[in-house]
Amino acid sequence: MGLDIAGIGAVADLAKDLVNRFFPSKTEEEKANMSLILATMQNQMAMNQGQMDIDKTEAASPSLFVSGWRPMVGWVCGSACAWNWVGLPIAKFGLAIFGKVLAVAPADLTQMLPLLLGLLGMGALRTYEKTQGVART
Numbered sequence: 001m002g003l004d005i006a007g008i009g010a011v012a013d014l015a016k017d018l019v020n021r022f023f024p025s026k027t028e029e030e031k032a033n034m035s036l037i038l039a040t041m042q043n044q045m046a047m048n049q050g051q052m053d054i055d056k057t058e059a060a061s062p063s064l065f066v067s068g069w070r071p072m073v074g075w076v077c078g079s080a081c082a083w084n085w086v087g088l089p090i091a092k093f094g095l096a097i098f099g100k101v102l103a104v105a106p107a108d109l110t111q112m113l114p115l116l117l118g119l120l121g122m123g124a125l126r127t128y129e130k131t132q133g134v135a136r137t
Contacts, residue, residue: 080112084109
């Protein structure tokens, strides 16, 4: 009887698969984790690119109701901040001189400030693009 080398190789492969299944190597586990992280990042990048494409299309629109919402939000947030930190204290002080009390509390800006700060960040990005010559207009 001759030695069946092909059969030994199949048994060795089966044994290797069983050992790897019950005792996975750290490198294989790390490779799997890295592939998952990479797939997640690629998915997030694709979603971000889709949103940027939508933003470009909206910004290029001649309609004020499509391309003008960002400036409108900026003006509303800026006006609210100006009233909250400049206008209201001046109004209270002016009325206090005449002995009147203005019973208006400052606005709660906890929901508006993240929006304003996000818009300011986008404005800084736009300024950077313009200085680098990347911006079209």
